[in-house]
Amino acid sequence: MKRRNEWEEFFDGHAPLYMDNSFTKNTLEEVEFVLEELRLPPGSRILDVGCGTGRHAVELARRGYQVTGVDISSGMLAEAEKAAREADVDVEWIHADATQFIPDRLFDATICLCEGAFSLLGSYDDPIEHDLAILRNIYAALKPGARFILTAPNGCRLIRQATQEDVENGRFDPVTMVEAFTVEWDTPEGKKSLLVRGGAVMCPQSLSCSFARQGSKRNTSGVGPQGTGGGVGSTLTRWR
Numbered sequence: 001m002k003r004r005n006e007w008e009e010f011f012d013g014h015a016p017l018y019m020d021n022s023f024t025k026n027t028l029e030e031v032e033f034v035l036e037e038l039r040l041p042p043g044s045r046i047l048d049v050g051c052g053t054g055r056h057a058v059e060l061a062r063r064g065y066q067v068t069g070v071d072i073s074s075g076m077l078a079e080a081e082k083a084a085r086e087a088d089v090d091v092e093w094i095h096a097d098a099t100q101f102i103p104d105r106l107f108d109a110t111i112c113l114c115e116g117a118f119s120l121l122g123s124y125d126d127p128i129e130h131d132l133a134i135l136r137n138i139y140a141a142l143k144p145g146a147r148f149i150l151t152a153p154n155g156c157r158l159i160r161q162a163t164q165e166d167v168e169n170g171r172f173d174p175v176t177m178v179e180a181f182t183v184e185w186d187t188p189e190g191k192k193s194l195l196v197r198g199g200a201v202m203c204p205q206s207l208s209c210s211f212a213r214q215g216s217k218r219n220t221s222g223v224g225p226q227g228t229g230g231g232v233g234s235t236l237t238r239w240r
């Protein structure tokens with residue numbers, strides 16, 4: 001991998017406690033939704049980009065799918081391996097940066113959920129190139145007609161919450177829709193913190209533009225609830 005980015009360091013440190021986050025508590029419902037959207041028979045190959053601790057990958061494997069999980073953080077992958085062992089399922093885990101990872105086989109579907117790599121920027125990443133590289137690689141990994149489900153942070157939240165001071169202090173750039181903020185995690189030596197950068201998507205329409213550039217079309221979209229950090233989600237089909 002080219003270099004360690006801040007998110008990799010954060011997730012390596014946060015991995016043992018990741019599953020305590022409240023947003024991980026609806027995994028079964030999320031997997032039900034994914035399977036309704038994908039409409040694939042068990043045995044199909046699914047790629048999980050930014051798979052984290054494998055909460056979706058392991059549940060999909062339990063239901064008979066052949067799953068490959070890719071993540072930049074070895075700490076998150078170690079938790080994922082543990083979860084797969086406990087569930088007694090086989091999942092292929094790959095330690096890679098999704099902006100560079102091109103699999104050597106094609107998949108029946110890809111999921112990239114809860115900011116799995118998408119929009120999680122290293123300090124030197126160009127926000128447009130970063131996310132387009134991930135979409136390009138996902139596109140290359142899909143069989144023709146295969147589906148792809150993506151959720152991304154909601155840019156409307158940033159527009160609503162950011163102040164002029166945030167813009168002047170470089171905490172939010174309304175041109176690129178990138179915010180800079182501090183993440184914290186616990187270590188045996190105490191709390192650690194890092195400044196990270198995250199991008200956001202303004203609306204499903206802007207996702208459609210990015211997808212169209214890769215040769216995919218958007219089928220359905222949803223936007224998270226007003227007033228929350230809720231995301232923008234889409235299901236796409238590779239149509240060439």
Ligand SMILES: C[S@@+](CC[C@H](N)C(=O)[O-])C[C@H]1O[C@@H](n2cnc3c(N)ncnc32)[C@H](O)[C@@H]1O
Nearest residue numbers: 011050051052071072073097098113114116117
């Ligand atoms: C918020 S977690 C989401 C994990 C999982 N998809 C879920 O829904 O719980 C984001 C994950 O993306 C991974 N990640 C961040 N940047 C990445 C990149 N460039 N390539 C691959 N994985 C990346 C992180 O290591 C982390 O595991």
